[in-house]
Amino acid sequence: MRRIISLIILAIIAVGFILTFSQIPFGKDKIDVANYYIKKGIEETGAVNIVTSVVLNYRGFDTLGEVTVLFIAALGLGAVLFVERKVQKNASNSEDESKRASLILRTGSNLLFPLILLFGAYVFVHGHLTPGGGFQGGAIIASGFLLMYLAFPKQSIDKKSSSVVESLSGLVFVGIGLLGLIFSGYFLTNFLPKGIPNTLFSAGIIPIIYVAVGLKVGFELTGIIDDLMGRSR
Amino acid sequence: MNLIYNWMYYIASGGLILIGLYIVLVKTNLIKIVIGLHFINTGVNILLICIGYIRGRTAPIFSKPGINPTNVVDPVPQALVLTAIVIGVAVLALALSIVIKVYEHNKTLSVDQIKGLKW
Numbered sequence: 001m002r003r004i005i006s007l008i009i010l011a012i013i014a015v016g017f018i019l020t021f022s023q024i025p026f027g028k029d030k031i032d033v034a035n036y037y038i039k040k041g042i043e044e045t046g047a048v049n050i051v052t053s054v055v056l057n058y059r060g061f062d063t064l065g066e067v068t069v070l071f072i073a074a075l076g077l078g079a080v081l082f083v084e085r086k087v088q089k090n091a092s093n094s095e096d097e098s099k100r101a102s103l104i105l106r107t108g109s110n111l112l113f114p115l116i117l118l119f120g121a122y123v124f125v126h127g128h129l130t131p132g133g134g135f136q137g138g139a140i141i142a143s144g145f146l147l148m149y150l151a152f153p154k155q156s157i158d159k160k161s162s163s164v165v166e167s168l169s170g171l172v173f174v175g176i177g178l179l180g181l182i183f184s185g186y187f188l189t190n191f192l193p194k195g196i197p198n199t200l201f202s203a204g205i206i207p208i209i210y211v212a213v214g215l216k217v218g219f220e221l222t223g224i225i226d227d228l229m230g231r232s233r
Numbered sequence: 234m235n236l237i238y239n240w241m242y243y244i245a246s247g248g249l250i251l252i253g254l255y256i257v258l259v260k261t262n263l264i265k266i267v268i269g270l271h272f273i274n275t276g277v278n279i280l281l282i283c284i285g286y287i288r289g290r291t292a293p294i295f296s297k298p299g300i301n302p303t304n305v306v307d308p309v310p311q312a313l314v315l316t317a318i319v320i321g322v323a324v325l326a327l328a329l330s331i332v333i334k335v336y337e338h339n340k341t342l343s344v345d346q347i348k349g350l351k352w
Contacts, residue, residue, distance in 0.1 A: 002258070002259060003259055006254075006255060006258035006259050007255075009254075009258065010251050010254055010255055010258075013251065013254065014247070014251055017247050017250075017251075018247075021240075021243050021247070024284065025239075026239055026240060026241075026242060026243060026283065026286070026288075027239075027286055027287060027288030028287065028288070029287050030287075031285070031287070031306075031307040031309075033309065034285075034307045034308055034309045035302075037308055037309070038293060038302045038305055038308065039302045041308075042295060048294060048295045048296050049293070049294045049296075050293035050294065050295070050305070050308040051292075051293055051294070051308045051311045051312050051315065054308050054309055054312040055312045055315060055316070059312065063316060066316040066317075066320060069320055069323075070319060070320055070323050073320070073323035073324050073326070073327045074323060076327050076330075077323075077326055077327045077330045080327070080330045080331060080333075080334055081330050081333070081334075129294075129296060130294070130296065131292065131294065133315065135315055135316055135318070135319045136315070138319070139319060139322070197295075198295075198296060217319060220323070221319075221322070221323070224323060224326045227330070228326065228329070228330070
């Protein structure tokens with residue numbers, strides 16, 4: 001019964017979907033607003049990666065909101081799982097060594113971990129020049145920490161210093177926005193010189209904000225991993 | 234053939250969204266429902282990206298000479314999806330943590346057997 005009702009609902013949604021998207025041709029030039037970004041993006045922001053200039057310059061306030069959503073999700077996860085972690089930690093001392101990861105996994109993780117961190121940092125530092133940016137670089141850094149958690153389940157990152165880094169990078173984002181308000185009159189305005197496009201030190205505030213976003217996302221996702229792994233430890 | 238060539242990405246993303254909705258509506262296991270929600274998330278991301286795609290054009294990054302404003306795709310949907318992917322992961326983790334709590338409280342993952350919840 002439930003299955004039939006669901007299928008009827010899905011059929012109605014599918015008909016609406018088909019009717020809507022048959023009007024929108026795939027792969028045709030239908031951009032309107034973005035033409036302005038594409039044509040003026042480099043001279044207005046100094047970043048050759050137009051996606052980055054849209055994320056952090058034209059829609060910087062929107063990105064600040066999305067970083068906040070991410071923060072609230074991580075906070076909610078910590079709040080939901082918090083009570084259990086205290087209980088689990090006392091029980092973990094009595095566990096034997098049989099749950100250790102294999103030697104290959106441990107050695108390989110030790111070898112790969114710094115390289116993954118380096119690659120993540122490269123991705124978010126070059127966010128205004130190449131594909132990538134703070135969100136992707138942060139996810140790469142968190143994947144490196146996930147590898148370490150899988151190889152060494154007993155250990156965990158220093159929660160205090162990671163939350164200090166996370167809070168400071170969030171403050172850098174908001175602080176740069178406020179500095180733009182002071183110097184240029186608008187929140188998150190680019191008040192630094194734009195430099196020569198296609199070089200590392202260009203695009204004004206964009207690289208600074210992306211480094212902050214990268215650190216924030218990386219340590220936030222690491223905190224999520226830590227909260228979830230803390231239960232099985 | 235022509236139909237697939239013209240509408241392939243819409244079919245894929247719409248299919249993912251519909252499969253996800255079907256899972257959410259029909260399945261009773263909470264883990265499967267969370268997986269269905271993430272199916273919908275992925276489908277919406279693919280849909281946004283392929284609306285911005287223009288056939289024969291490249292990524293909107295002017296890192297090499299020869300890339301003009303006339304041969305790049307729409308950057309706005311990419312900028313939206315870029316943040317949505319990371320937020321999707323965090324929301325997925327939050328949903329799973331709530332599932333963990335529901336399991337500890339009710340000792341079951343089946344929506345049918347949780348008292349006070351009826352479809």
